[in-house]
Amino acid sequence: MIGILSLTKIFKSRGETVRAVDAVDLQVNEKEFFVLLGLSGSGKTTLLRCVAGLEKADGGEIKLGDDVVSAPERGIFFPAEDRALGMVFQSYAVWPHMTVFENVAFPLANGKRKLPRVKVRERVMGALELVQLGALAERPVPFLSGGQQQRVALARALAVEPKVLLMDEPLSNLDARLREEVRDEIRNLARKLGITVLYVTHDQVEAMALADRIAVMSGGKILQIGAPQELYHSPQDRRVGGFLGSMNEFEGAVQTDGRIKLGFGFVKCALPNQKSTEVIVAIRPEDVVVSAAPSGMKNEFSATLESQLFLGDITVYQLSISGAKLRGKTTQADRELAAGSAVHVRLPAENLKIFPK
Amino acid sequence: MSVTEYAQTLRLKPAAVNWSQVLILTVAGVAAMAIIGLLITIVWMSFRTGVPGQPSPYTLSNYTALLSDPYNYRVMVTTLIFSGVTIAVAIPLGFLFAWFIERTDLPGKALAMSVLSIGILFPTFLKAMGWVFLCHPRIGVVNIFLMQLFELKSAPFNVATLGGIGFVQGLTLTPLAYVMISAALRSMNPALVEAANVHGVSKLKTLLGVELPLIWPALFSAVIWMFTVAIAAFDVPGVIGMANNIFTFSTAIYFMINPNEGLPRYGLSGAYGTLMVIFSLILMVPYFIALKQSHRYQIISGKSYQSRPVELGRWSLLGWGLLGLYFTLAFILPLLAIFWVSLLPYMQAPSRQALASISFERYTSLALDSGLLQAAWNTLMLMVLVPTLIVFVCAAISWIVTRSRLRWRVALDAVAFLPHPVPNLLFALAIAYFALLISNVVPVYGTIYVIMAVYLVCWVSFGTRVLNNSMIQLHRELEEAAQVGGVSTLRILLKVIVPLIRPGIVYAWIWTSLSAYRELTMAVFLASPKSQVLSTYIWGQWHGGGLGDAAAIAIIMMAVMSPLVTTFWIFARRQQHVESAA
Numbered sequence: 001m002i003g004i005l006s007l008t009k010i011f012k013s014r015g016e017t018v019r020a021v022d023a024v025d026l027q028v029n030e031k032e033f034f035v036l037l038g039l040s041g042s043g044k045t046t047l048l049r050c051v052a053g054l055e056k057a058d059g060g061e062i063k064l065g066d067d068v069v070s071a072p073e074r075g076i077f078f079p080a081e082d083r084a085l086g087m088v089f090q091s092y093a094v095w096p097h098m099t100v101f102e103n104v105a106f107p108l109a110n111g112k113r114k115l116p117r118v119k120v121r122e123r124v125m126g127a128l129e130l131v132q133l134g135a136l137a138e139r140p141v142p143f144l145s146g147g148q149q150q151r152v153a154l155a156r157a158l159a160v161e162p163k164v165l166l167m168d169e170p171l172s173n174l175d176a177r178l179r180e181e182v183r184d185e186i187r188n189l190a191r192k193l194g195i196t197v198l199y200v201t202h203d204q205v206e207a208m209a210l211a212d213r214i215a216v217m218s219g220g221k222i223l224q225i226g227a228p229q230e231l232y233h234s235p236q237d238r239r240v241g242g243f244l245g246s247m248n249e250f251e252g253a254v255q256t257d258g259r260i261k262l263g264f265g266f267v268k269c270a271l272p273n274q275k276s277t278e279v280i281v282a283i284r285p286e287d288v289v290v291s292a293a294p295s296g297m298k299n300e301f302s303a304t305l306e307s308q309l310f311l312g313d314i315t316v317y318q319l320s321i322s323g324a325k326l327r328g329k330t331t332q333a334d335r336e337l338a339a340g341s342a343v344h345v346r347l348p349a350e351n352l353k354i355f356p357k
Numbered sequence: 358m359s360v361t362e363y364a365q366t367l368r369l370k371p372a373a374v375n376w377s378q379v380l381i382l383t384v385a386g387v388a389a390m391a392i393i394g395l396l397i398t399i400v401w402m403s404f405r406t407g408v409p410g411q412p413s414p415y416t417l418s419n420y421t422a423l424l425s426d427p428y429n430y431r432v433m434v435t436t437l438i439f440s441g442v443t444i445a446v447a448i449p450l451g452f453l454f455a456w457f458i459e460r461t462d463l464p465g466k467a468l469a470m471s472v473l474s475i476g477i478l479f480p481t482f483l484k485a486m487g488w489v490f491l492c493h494p495r496i497g498v499v500n501i502f503l504m505q506l507f508e509l510k511s512a513p514f515n516v517a518t519l520g521g522i523g524f525v526q527g528l529t530l531t532p533l534a535y536v537m538i539s540a541a542l543r544s545m546n547p548a549l550v551e552a553a554n555v556h557g558v559s560k561l562k563t564l565l566g567v568e569l570p571l572i573w574p575a576l577f578s579a580v581i582w583m584f585t586v587a588i589a590a591f592d593v594p595g596v597i598g599m600a601n602n603i604f605t606f607s608t609a610i611y612f613m614i615n616p617n618e619g620l621p622r623y624g625l626s627g628a629y630g631t632l633m634v635i636f637s638l639i640l641m642v643p644y645f646i647a648l649k650q651s652h653r654y655q656i657i658s659g660k661s662y663q664s665r666p667v668e669l670g671r672w673s674l675l676g677w678g679l680l681g682l683y684f685t686l687a688f689i690l691p692l693l694a695i696f697w698v699s700l701l702p703y704m705q706a707p708s709r710q711a712l713a714s715i716s717f718e719r720y721t722s723l724a725l726d727s728g729l730l731q732a733a734w735n736t737l738m739l740m741v742l743v744p745t746l747i748v749f750v751c752a753a754i755s756w757i758v759t760r761s762r763l764r765w766r767v768a769l770d771a772v773a774f775l776p777h778p779v780p781n782l783l784f785a786l787a788i789a790y791f792a793l794l795i796s797n798v799v800p801v802y803g804t805i806y807v808i809m810a811v812y813l814v815c816w817v818s819f820g821t822r823v824l825n826n827s828m829i830q831l832h833r834e835l836e837e838a839a840q841v842g843g844v845s846t847l848r849i850l851l852k853v854i855v856p857l858i859r860p861g862i863v864y865a866w867i868w869t870s871l872s873a874y875r876e877l878t879m880a881v882f883l884a885s886p887k888s889q890v891l892s893t894y895i896w897g898q899w900h901g902g903g904l905g906d907a908a909a910i911a912i913i914m915m916a917v918m919s920p921l922v923t924t925f926w927i928f929a930r931r932q933q934h935v936e937s938a939a
Contacts (some may be wrong), residue, residue: 058895080840087841093834097856105841142705153838162844211630 001164001196002028002051003063009046009220010058020046022220023060028198033190033329035199037207037243038217046167046198047217051198052087054079064164081112086157087166088171092149094141094156104128104156111160127159130189134301147178154186158193159324165190167199171206183209204244208232208308216240238280238355247282251357254279260354265320267299269349278357285329290317292334294344299352303345305337319345377513377847384753389772389815396779398787399634403627408620409793414781414795419628429609429629432599434558437607439523439594439761442586447528450683451534456564457540457676458535461554462666464673469680470539475926476532479688479907480875480918482892483911485596486899487691488525490908492516498694501706517601526593528687534579535906541575541651560667574651581644585637591878606633606651607782607878614624614786614882623790630783637778668677699908729910731887732894735805736874739890741811744869748862750813751820756850758821759828760783760836770821777818785811803885811879816872820865827861828854867925874918 001027004026007257011018026054036044047053050070051062052133056077061072062159064085083168094103104124110326115123115319119229128134131151150170157165171179187210190197203208208228215225216239223237230242235241238249252260252267254277259266262281269281309316315333319326328345338345403420405413423429449746454473458466491499494512515521550563558566569576591607596834597638599608606629613626623884698704699719707709723729751773757763758770776784788811801807831854839849857860877892884893891914898907 029481052841054840080837081843081845083841084843087838089834091832091834091837093832093838094657095835095838095853095857099860107839107844110839110845110848111843112845114845143606156838157844238728 001030001032002026002034002198003061003066004047004065005059005061007047007050007062008058009055010295011046012090016239019220021050021057024220024222025304026215026222026225028196031194032201032211033187033197033210033212035207035211036217039213040245041203041303042217043220044202044217044256046220047323048166048168048198048200050087051164053078053083053128060130064331066125078120079223084113084159084160085166086162088150088157088170090169092146092173094149094152096140096142098326099138100128100133100142100144100313103141103152104159105140107156107160107313107334113160122160123159124155127155129186130158130193130344131155145327146174147182148173150182151162151185154189159190162330163196165195165197167197169201170199170201171201179206186210191257198342200341205264216243232298235353241282241353241355245284246327247284248288250326252281253277261338265301266326267347267349269299269352272354275353277337278355280357282355283326283347283351285316285327287348288317288319288328289346290319290325290328290334290337291346292337292341295346299349300346301346303343305339305341305343306335307339319343321345329339359935369789375846375849376910376914379705379844381753381756383768383851384750385738385757386818388750388754388814389769391770391810391848392775393399393786395635396775398791399783401627402623402787403629403631403791404624406624408799409623409790413624415419415837416624419624421633422625422630429447432535432604432606432609435603436521436588438519439526439590439605440792442520442523442585443526443530443590444580444583446524447530447534448576450527450536450679451536451538451579452458452529454531454535454683455539455542455680456568457680459539460667461669461673461676462675463669465677465901470811471926471930473532473535475538475922476687477869478875478922479529479875480892480911480914480916481526481529481592482596482877482896483527483695483915484687484691484906485522485593486528486911487694488516488521490694490704490904491690496704496904497557498697498706501704505706505708517597517603519598519838522593522597522603525597526587526590528683529593531582531683532782533685534583534587537578537579537582538572541602542578543574545571563581572651574647576652578644578647581640581647583783585644586779587778588633588636589782591782591881595877595881595896600900610782610786611881614789627790632777633783641778652846661735682731693906695911698905699912701905702764704904711929719905720913723906723913729891729894732889732891736890736892738805738813739809739873740870743809743816743873746809746813747816747820747869750817750867751824751865752850752855754817754821755824755828756854760833760854770825773821774818776815779809781815781879784815785879788814791881803883803888803891805888808880808883808888809889812869812873815879816869819872820869821860821907823865823868824858827858831857833871838858849898855907864929867928871921872916874892874914874921920933 004024006023006025007021008019008023009021011020024043024047038044041225045346046055050057057070057072059072061068061343064083067074067078069083070076095106098106101124104127105120108120108123109117114143125134125137127297128214131154133148133151133155134149137142144152150173153170167186171182173180178235183206199210202206211228213227214231216223216231218239224235224240226229231240232244235244241247250262252262254260254271255266258277259268259280267281289295290305294302303321304321305317306320309318310333312329317328317330319328326345392416402409404415404417406416406418407669454469457463458470458473463469489497491497492514494500494515497512497516500512500514503509505598516525545568550567560826567804588606590605591611594603594605594608595611598604604612610626610629612624612636613629615621697707702714702716703710705714711781754773756768758766758773790803792807796802835853835857836849839853844852875892877896880890880893881896884890889897891910895907895910895914898904898910
């Protein structure tokens with residue numbers, strides 16, 4: 001539904017050129033919920049704005065359905081108003097001088113694809129019902145809460161019945177509890193309406209909760225595209241792994257017998273196809289197995305429990321194996337363990353991730 | 358739905374021409390070209406001789422005439438001294454009042470602030486008239502009164518001197534100085550002052566050692582601004598100076614176009630004008646450098662935190678003493694003098710005999726004066742049409758400057774700013790020349806429309822400053838949301854942006870309307886017998902010897918203006934637009 005081919009956007013400021021989006025290729029399928037994930041400055045918002053037509057790309061091609069809407073090399077550029085999209089903005093961007101109804105109706109009554117008046121009412125009320133704001137239609141938007149304003153913005157974007165919905169960090173201005181609520185609502189609506197969504201966020205939890213597929217971006221390039229589980233468990237890039245969740249990382253050297261020598265001993269695991277012998281071995285805290293008694297399985301080391309942090313649903317361990325620090329995380333903490341006690345730490349081979357150094 | 362169907366159902370195609378952007382660009386472009394065109398006209402006429410429309414060779418004779426006549430050097434020196442006196446009066450007063458109002462616990466400072474801020478709108482030429490009635494050596498009531506009382510041989514005060522007109526001009530510019538300086542004081546980080554106080558520095562030493570050096574760049578830029586205003590000032594030199602043979606740049610130019618005998622000398626006035634344009638543009642260099650410097654000291658945080666005001670105690674008497682003296686000299690006495698004169702058949706000092714001859718006869722006879730009614734009608738037309746058009750033009754320009762990504766937007770902003778530093782009377786001069794030039798084809802010379810045109814051109818700079826400010830505060834996404842919804846640029850401007858910046862638009866409208874009401878300088882260059890406005894009607898009476906009638910009309914003008922200004926002030930206070938009034 002959205003096809004992006006070697007898209008490039010360059011910003012020039014005071015003689016410095018920044019390749020905000022650097023030859024990015026991307027295919028978003030029909031009805032797919034696709035999330036662009038990255039830190040600020042990674043180029044994800046610029047990419048989205050290029051798709052929206054709010055930025056003019058400098059190179060490459062953007063297709064919506066079968067239509068090429070941006071191809072600067074061939075002089076093709078559709079401005080935003082000619083792309084028939086829906087978009088939800090970070091600041092909500094609901095018009096404060098209008099009521100809820102007027103906000104949703106404005107593009108329908110004034111846009112390029114105008115509807116007859118009777119149909120506008122029908123369409124607006126339908127969209128407001130979708131976001132459960134039907135009862136507040138006549139209220140001026142400044143009298144709404146942040147969450148409600150964001151719903152108005154969502155209804156406005158859905159009312160034009162777009163085939164593609166763009167969302168630019170729509171939840172970042174909401175408080176934590178509301179964020180989860182609206183997030184689930186967005187996910188359900190997108191499923192129900194069978195709409196294609198391109199969604200930008202810097203929050204990895206949000207990304208994993210929403211996405212069919214995620215593209216992790218950094219420095220204007222895409223590091224990896226994949227389903228949330230795939231990215232979380234098998235990141236191809238250390239930055240991707242680190243971005244989706246915390247990791248313990250150790251430097252290691254691959255031995256001729258296939259084992260990897262770490263600072264505190266040897267581990268055994270499947271090695272990826274790669275030439276370098278200098279590697280980084282990484283493991284997520286929740287994959288670290290901590291026990292008082294040894295299990296006798298491989299990749300186990302004796303260690304010291306330096307401290308533990310009880311967070312209610314989980315407990316975080318601060319561990320040290322012969323001086324090497326690592327973090328463990330579990331939902332089933334052994335209540336007998338106390339800070340300072342000797343423990344056994346196992347790094348299961350199937351959970352070890354190997355990256356080139 | 359398949360991908361192909363998506364394309365078919367939507368039939369995406371971009372519009373061939375973006376008409377709304379074409380319209381916006383045209384409006385802004387015409388305004389910018391008018392500004393530049395009029396400036397070029399000034400320079401062009403300086404290289405020509407004779408009356409506009411006459412064939413003329415290109416010549417440097419105007420410049421040689423300018424440089425060879427000692428009269429012109431006298432005008433230059435007169436203007437410089439006049440400006441110097443003006444600055445010497447306005448800046449210290451403005452600074453003192455700003456300090457009292459912004460930094461101390463002076464009781465009733467809201468009132469002082471209101472009077473000072475709306476004082477900018479008080480018609481300057483009326484103040485000048487009032488001062489003539491007060492302190493003219495022959496007709497000034499103060500002089501007559503004192504001479505009778507103490508049996509003096511000569512008048513103790515004389516406002517009809519260079520120092521006198523500079524003093525009166527200084528009084529009229531004090532509110533502007535106050536507004537500029539108080540804005541600087543307000544935006545200065547109060548922690549800098551508190552740091553000095555906490556560490557044991559006295560109030561006076563802090564004022565001199567911390568505050569003054571910190572606002573020095575702002576003060577300096579205010580001085581330069583005053584200077585550009587003073588060298589172009591027309592009202593006071595025109596009302597008081599001209600009749601007493603004291604000529605500054607502006608009145609000298611007026612006299613060249615309206616000589617007592619002979620033909621108007623447009624070429625020479627063009628040479629004067631060219632020099633004034635160059636000079637005022639050169640002055641903008643240090644002005645902007647100082648302004649940039651002063652911004653460095655401002656608080657960055659959006660949250661304004663109020664410093665504890667200086668406790669004045671008994672010193673507040675001094676504050677109110679100064680303010681009271683200023684209000685008396687600048688507003689109360691001149692107005693009273695005008696009112697007094699308007700009631701008398703001839704000039705007299707207050708006495709029992711004079712009181713007996715008081716009557717409202719002038720007012721009743723003026724009510725039937727058809728010339729005055731025509732002038733009032735013309736003024737009303739300008740007060741409605743000019744601000745309405747200004748708002749449209751400025752909305753277009755400000756949108757381009759703050760919202761579009763056109764490469765020329767910075768240049769457009771600079772051009773729209775030009776009428777601010779360049780003396781407005783030059784635009785009036787240029788448009789008069791231009792109207793005469795085309796008078797055979799388009800007979801607009803001497804009509805109200807040329808006056809309207811020059812107001813439009815000159816006040817675009819004020820309007821764009823206000824609307825730039827409003828538009829820049831609007832979140833870009835409010836506009837983008839409509840854009841993605843398929844709404845055209847013009848509709849976005851009219852239905853999203855304009856409603857959201859309505860306070861700024863209303864503010865610009867009212868200010869421009871009131872300016873049209875009080876404006877004398879530009880009107881005096883362009884008004885003909887059939888296109889009189891109130892200010893030029895008074896001007897005509899004044900120089901035709903009808904001082905009493907001029908006074909009566911002035912009182913009527915003030916009576917009409919006061920409720921308008923009060924309404925405006927209440928509105929502006931509510932919209933917190935006070936600072937941008939400068």
